[in-house]
Amino acid sequence: MSDMVDPQIFYQKLQQYVDWCIENLYASKDPIQLHRFIQSICGYKIPTKRVCPEHCSPFEFIADSFFDKVSKFLVIANRNGGKTQNFGILNAIDALCKPTCEIASVGAIEDQANKCYQYTVAILKKSFFKPLLSKEPMISKTRLDNGAEISILPGTMSGVNGPHPQRTNFDEVELTQWKILQEFMSMAKSSKTVPSCVRITSTRKFPHGPMQKLINEKDQRSFKMYMWCIWETIEPCPDYRSGTVPCFVLISDPVTKGIYQAKVFSDNKDDYLKEFPLDVISKNREKYTGCLSCPLVEICQTKAKNSDGYYDIKDTIDKFTGMDRTTWDAQWECKKPGRDGLVYGEFDESIHVIPQENFKFNPNFRTITAQDWGYEDPAATAFIQFLPNGDAVMFDEMYERRKQTPVLIKHYLKPKNDLYRPEVWLADPENPDAIAQMETAGFPVQEAVKDIEGGIEKVRSWLRTADGYVRLYITSNCVNAIEEFNSYSYPEKGGNKPLDKNNHLMDCIRYIFDSLNDIGDSDGTVKCEVY
Numbered sequence: 001m002s003d004m005v006d007p008q009i010f011y012q013k014l015q016q017y018v019d020w021c022i023e024n025l026y027a028s029k030d031p032i033q034l035h036r037f038i039q040s041i042c043g044y045k046i047p048t049k050r051v052c053p054e055h056c057s058p059f060e061f062i063a064d065s066f067f068d069k070v071s072k073f074l075v076i077a078n079r080n081g082g083k084t085q086n087f088g089i090l091n092a093i094d095a096l097c098k099p100t101c102e103i104a105s106v107g108a109i110e111d112q113a114n115k116c117y118q119y120t121v122a123i124l125k126k127s128f129f130k131p132l133l134s135k136e137p138m139i140s141k142t143r144l145d146n147g148a149e150i151s152i153l154p155g156t157m158s159g160v161n162g163p164h165p166q167r168t169n170f171d172e173v174e175l176t177q178w179k180i181l182q183e184f185m186s187m188a189k190s191s192k193t194v195p196s197c198v199r200i201t202s203t204r205k206f207p208h209g210p211m212q213k214l215i216n217e218k219d220q221r222s223f224k225m226y227m228w229c230i231w232e233t234i235e236p237c238p239d240y241r242s243g244t245v246p247c248f249v250l251i252s253d254p255v256t257k258g259i260y261q262a263k264v265f266s267d268n269k270d271d272y273l274k275e276f277p278l279d280v281i282s283k284n285r286e287k288y289t290g291c292l293s294c295p296l297v298e299i300c301q302t303k304a305k306n307s308d309g310y311y312d313i314k315d316t317i318d319k320f321t322g323m324d325r326t327t328w329d330a331q332w333e334c335k336k337p338g339r340d341g342l343v344y345g346e347f348d349e350s351i352h353v354i355p356q357e358n359f360k361f362n363p364n365f366r367t368i369t370a371q372d373w374g375y376e377d378p379a380a381t382a383f384i385q386f387l388p389n390g391d392a393v394m395f396d397e398m399y400e401r402r403k404q405t406p407v408l409i410k411h412y413l414k415p416k417n418d419l420y421r422p423e424v425w426l427a428d429p430e431n432p433d434a435i436a437q438m439e440t441a442g443f444p445v446q447e448a449v450k451d452i453e454g455g456i457e458k459v460r461s462w463l464r465t466a467d468g469y470v471r472l473y474i475t476s477n478c479v480n481a482i483e484e485f486n487s488y489s490y491p492e493k494g495g496n497k498p499l500d501k502n503n504h505l506m507d508c509i510r511y512i513f514d515s516l517n518d519i520g521d522s523d524g525t526v527k528c529e530v531y
């Protein structure tokens with residue numbers, strides 16, 4: 001019993017340790033002490049391992065920022081990559097360890113700024129620090145007895161115009177306007193005792209968005225770039241999951257079209273140093289063990305075994321198999337969105353277009369139609385049938401210019417409605433008069449959901465999930481849809497809103513996949529009255 005520590009004394013020593021850190025951590029310049037303090041006292045374990053050769057660990061960013069090794073940070077991280085949480089931690093430890101330090105956190109969306117604030121306050125309210133809080137924290141201003149202050153500011157022109165704190169954060173810049181960002185970048189001013197810093201973080205979603213612009217200009221703007229991805233933040237993959245018998249997966253390189261060998265593991269001794277083509281194992285995962293049975297094998301290639309992060313492996317699998325590869329590559333592996341501005345870069349005529357004669361319309365399957373209005377621009381209509389196997393086929397289209405609405409409805413849309421009897425005819429809500437006319441004429445018309453960004457991600461996930469499943473096909477007669485898929489693009493100058501051209505059938509297709517949840521899920525068949 002003699003070597004047991006009296007809990008009372010332990011707690012006093014712990015408070016002494018905390019007090020020592022508040023006094024000396026900054027001057028110590030010791031990253032190991034810093035990591036220990038954040039883990040044991042603040043309660044966050046920040047990943048410290050660089051897994052991808054071109055990336056860094058999240059802790060490198062925290063340490064460089066806290067110790068003021070760098071003054072301008074450009075952080076690109078994956079979704080769920082801890083960006084907001086890291087800001088919350090940095091705000092708290094800057095305020096605790098740097099007396100008189102003024103901190104401003106700006107969120108592109110208010111919710112983001114509020115979350116960051118919650119992280120900060122959760123740390124400051126710990127019993128070790130509570131005596132330092134001057135009064136109850138407020139989102140507009142939290143004050144500490146050492147003179148430090150934290151403000152959360154809205155990501156608007158007036159929010160970023162005026163105050164000159166030393167430490168400034170901007171979270172999710174991909175969702176803000178360039179002029180606001182420019183104003184933000186000139187906010188930070190050093191004081192006599194606290195150096196200034198500018199910290200910008202985001203996922204990179206768009207090939208020409210604000211994040212890419214900052215990356216392109218990082219040298220002239222003197223930013224140091226920090227990038228990490230899912231492989232730095234995923235929880236370590238244990239041997240009992242991956243197996244320990246070395247073997248190889250043969251993967252075709254999408255760029256060179258050549259085949260390369262990736263070393264992975266299996267749990268089966270017979271697999272020792274054997275080679276397995278990716279398409280063979282991915283079709284029969286249940287027959288294999290270890291890495292060979294994991295849906296992540298193609299992209300992970302044992303990287304998760306080298307990580308010391310926190311993100312759940314099962315959740316990672318769910319994300320990867322539930323989204324399109326373009327979004328996965330950009331937002332989870334932080335690769336440059338490489339579509340040369342095409343909105344649907346994953347559309348591939350040789351995969352997605354099927355001969356018209358290979359599709360037979362079946363009146364018992366679910367059919368959904370969508371309508372975009374036009375006059376000089378065409379009025380466009382897309383017809384999609386959902387098959388019992390889960391696939392969707394766009395099998396017919398209309399693209400009619402210079403038709404008055406009554407003529408369009410009576411002579412063009414009505415015959416198709418009688419022929420295909422769609423379950424729902426979604427329509428752009430911008431033209432309520434035309435919708436009323438369709439209602440009168442007996443169409444099953446319904447206003448479409450208009451969420452461009454969310455809708456585009458849904459269509460992409462039908463074109464191809466990240467793990468390679470194609471679920472949307474276009475029959476060869478839909479020539480206008482095929483042309484739009486090949487030309488619908490983002491503006492060259494940047495931004496996350498596609499150009500308002502080549503988008504008529506693209507809008508229709510988006511309405512259909514974005515409204516699917518609202519019109520109820522279906523097993524592919526329609527309960528159809530018998531005539």
Ligand SMILES: [Zn+2]
Pocket residue numbers: 051052055228229230231232
């Ligand atoms: Zn990485």
